[in-house]
Amino acid sequence: MFSEMINTVVDLLNNSGFVQGDWKNYLMIAVACFLIYLAIAKEYEPLLLLPISFGMLLANIPGAHLSSHDEGSLIYYLYQGVKLGIYPPLIFLGIGAMTDFGPLIANPSSLLLGAAAQLGIFMTYIGARLLGFTPQQAGSIGIIGGADGPTAIYTTTKLAPELLGAIAIAAYSYMALVPIIQPPIMKFLTTKKERQIVMKQLRPVSKREKIIFPIVVTILVSLLVPDAAPLVGMLMLGNLLRESGVVDRLSKTAQNEMINIITIMLGVSVGATTSADRFLNKETIGILLLGLVAFSFGTAGGILLGKLMCWITKGKVNPLIGSAGVSAVPMAARVSQKVGQAEDPGNFLLMHAMGPNVAGVIGSAIAAGILISVLG
Amino acid sequence: MDRLSIIIFVVGMVVTFVGLILLAIIISLLGKVLNLSSGTRKKTSDNPRTNDTAVSSEEAGNIVNAAISSEDESELVAVLTAAVMAYMKQTPGFKIRVKSFRRIHNDSPAWNSVSSMSLVK
Numbered sequence: 001m002f003s004e005m006i007n008t009v010v011d012l013l014n015n016s017g018f019v020q021g022d023w024k025n026y027l028m029i030a031v032a033c034f035l036i037y038l039a040i041a042k043e044y045e046p047l048l049l050l051p052i053s054f055g056m057l058l059a060n061i062p063g064a065h066l067s068s069h070d071e072g073s074l075i076y077y078l079y080q081g082v083k084l085g086i087y088p089p090l091i092f093l094g095i096g097a098m099t100d101f102g103p104l105i106a107n108p109s110s111l112l113l114g115a116a117a118q119l120g121i122f123m124t125y126i127g128a129r130l131l132g133f134t135p136q137q138a139g140s141i142g143i144i145g146g147a148d149g150p151t152a153i154y155t156t157t158k159l160a161p162e163l164l165g166a167i168a169i170a171a172y173s174y175m176a177l178v179p180i181i182q183p184p185i186m187k188f189l190t191t192k193k194e195r196q197i198v199m200k201q202l203r204p205v206s207k208r209e210k211i212i213f214p215i216v217v218t219i220l221v222s223l224l225v226p227d228a229a230p231l232v233g234m235l236m237l238g239n240l241l242r243e244s245g246v247v248d249r250l251s252k253t254a255q256n257e258m259i260n261i262i263t264i265m266l267g268v269s270v271g272a273t274t275s276a277d278r279f280l281n282k283e284t285i286g287i288l289l290l291g292l293v294a295f296s297f298g299t300a301g302g303i304l305l306g307k308l309m310c311w312i313t314k315g316k317v318n319p320l321i322g323s324a325g326v327s328a329v330p331m332a333a334r335v336s337q338k339v340g341q342a343e344d345p346g347n348f349l350l351m352h353a354m355g356p357n358v359a360g361v362i363g364s365a366i367a368a369g370i371l372i373s374v375l376g
Numbered sequence: 377m378d379r380l381s382i383i384i385f386v387v388g389m390v391v392t393f394v395g396l397i398l399l400a401i402i403i404s405l406l407g408k409v410l411n412l413s414s415g416t417r418k419k420t421s422d423n424p425r426t427n428d429t430a431v432s433s434e435e436a437g438n439i440v441n442a443a444i445s446s447e448d449e450s451e452l453v454a455v456l457t458a459a460v461m462a463y464m465k466q467t468p469g470f471k472i473r474v475k476s477f478r479r480i481h482n483d484s485p486a487w488n489s490v491s492s493m494s495l496v497k
Binding site for chain 2: 104105108109111112114115116118119121122123125126129135138139205206208209212213216217220221224225359362363366367370371374375
């Protein structure tokens with residue numbers, strides 16, 4: 001009986017994670033703990049970084065078989081919502097219900113800034129191809145420059161699902177680092193005089209305009225790029241729920257309970273794709289570097305078009321609002337406000353920057369649709 | 377660099393721009409059409425717009441409630457007038473007339489604004 005007891009203990013020890021794991025698992029657990037620290041202590045995009053990093057932790061516990069690729073596990077089933085492209089459009093539904101497109105409707109020319117900031121996506125595509133990634137992988141890496149988590153995840157699941165973990169982590173990390181990445185580029189590309197431009201107050205937008213806007217955007221964008229329809233359609237449905245004023249309950253559910261539940265499931269299952277054998281390779285380092293390139297070019301594209309608009313309008317547009325075109329709502333708009341206010345404390349650019357900021361969401365969804373359509 | 381990369385770069389940027397330019401044009405036209413129709417309706421209404429409004433402090437609460445959901449400038453003038461009246465109500469017989477209002481350029485430091493806001497609260 002004593003020997004049986006010893007055997008049971010030995011079996012238990014042999015099945016424990018301590019015996020099964022290797023240095024790669026422990027390195028990934030350390031990375032996960034560092035990301036958890038960043039999410040909690042530094043508040044870097046905590047809503048998504050916390051579940052993602054905890055998913056990473058779970059996926060790398062040896063013997064637990066909790067990665068998104070371990071068939072039959074809880075996270076495997078949660079991951080099906082990512083794999084089948086269900087969660088990102090549902091997140092967009094909630095984002096649409098939370099977004100006020102008023103600043104964009106009041107100043108439609110800010111849509112151009114939202115388009116220019118997509119430069120980062122296509123420049124990074126070229127960079128990724130030069131580094132030897134396949135066209136599909138390059139498209140997925142480029143979309144990091146859209147600075148839009150759900151769009152990046154949606155595009156990657158369609159084009160290169162094997163890179164999902166690295167791309168999601170790069171996208172959300174750089175989104176959190178927007179206040180550090182953007183200001184040097186903004187200052188480098190603009191003059192002090194340009195940064196001090198005070199823009200004219202935006203006109204008030206009627207309720208009717210706000211109701212018609214999501215319908216028009218859905219029809220036009222979906223006809224132009226049908227592959228962008230799941231993202232843009234859900235974004236605009238959410239916005240219509242909000243602006244119509246007749247389905248308050250649905251609007252509140254979309255912007256609270258629903259988006260919160262989906263965020264937990266999306267975050268954990270995306271994080272759990274980063275098992276050590278799939279994540280610790282040179283491709284991940286390339287993706288992290290290219291993600292930074294994508295954000296930088298996106299910022300530069302928006303600023304340069306902002307400068308052009310400033311020149312055409314004879315100084316009525318502050319080029320700083322161009323950088324908000326990279327999406328990363330509302331962080332990028334706040335950065336425009338902060339950099340503008342550093343030059344002139346009485347200058348309030350926030351509402352002007354919100355126009356390109358929400359235009360960037362539509363722009364990156366269109367860019368994603370183009371990439372899926374051509375490369376998918 | 378392969379041809380596909382260049383094609384994707386050019387087509388991607390062009391289609392993104394075309395899509396958003398079309399959208400900008402439609403939104404501008406929509407705004408003009410809707411504002412034109414609402415402007416015509418305003419002109420034909422029996423309620424002409426006034427720039428100056430005098431109110432007593434008793435009416436202040438009602439006007440504030442009515443104006444919250446309105447975008448009409450005359451109602452905004454009424455709200456501003458009512459706010460001053462409500463503040464000065466301890467002075468009997470006090471009457472004011474708001475003739476115009478405009479946004480002023482705030483050049484005070486940010487910490488100064490924060491301090492003022494906390495005092496108002």
